[in-house]
């Protein structure tokens with residue numbers, strides 16, 4: 292009989308092995324939600340335990356890609372959670388500039404770019420674009436590629452203040468394309484090298 296203790300151990304060992312092999316630390320994520328997401332992928336692919344799933348994943352880059360797609364949630368929008376951005380624009384940015392005269396920004400899980408580009412636009416109310424540099428990193432290479440492309444659907448810009456939309460975007464083929472002058476302010480990088488199907492290596 293498989294007990295809930297066995298299931299816990301199975302998932303705990305999965306987390307440990309994944310960390311030592313890839314440096315992804317699932318212990319830092321909300322356990323219930325992450326476990327449900329990965330459990331459904333494991334079952335869909337026909338594995339009985341997380342350890343079996345892990346063994347298969349390290350031999351099969353395609354499965355590893357599926358795992359990444361399931362665990363990395365790329366949801367993002369311009370000025371997502373507008374109330375937070377209001378605090379940033381009214382208190383945080385002016386406060387830092389008053390104290391230091393300059394500001395360094397890092398969008399540490401930048402996803403497809405909406406957050407670092409929003410930061411550039413918010414900063415442009417205080418600084419010349421030439422003075423703005425935002426570092427943007429993510430562990431998802433596909434997300435970084437989209438960020439570099441700078442093309443977005445209407446849903447992504449729904450909370451973007453209209454003056455920024457008019458000033459920094461062009462509409463082409465029903466997509467919102469961010470201007471090169473904003474793009475130049477963002478230095479985007481993959482923070483960890485992921486061996487995925489696209490570069491055809493094993494983990």
Ligand SMILES: C[S@@+](CC[C@H](N)C(=O)[O-])C[C@H]1O[C@@H](n2cnc3c(N)ncnc32)[C@H](O)[C@@H]1O
Nearest residue numbers: 363364365366367368371400402406429430431
């Ligand atoms: C929900 S999105 C948030 C994007 C943006 N920060 C925002 O709030 O709109 C989460 C992003 O975190 C990235 N991520 C998840 N775990 C990460 C980690 N350990 N280090 C860096 N980025 C990570 C994912 O790839 C994904 O792009």
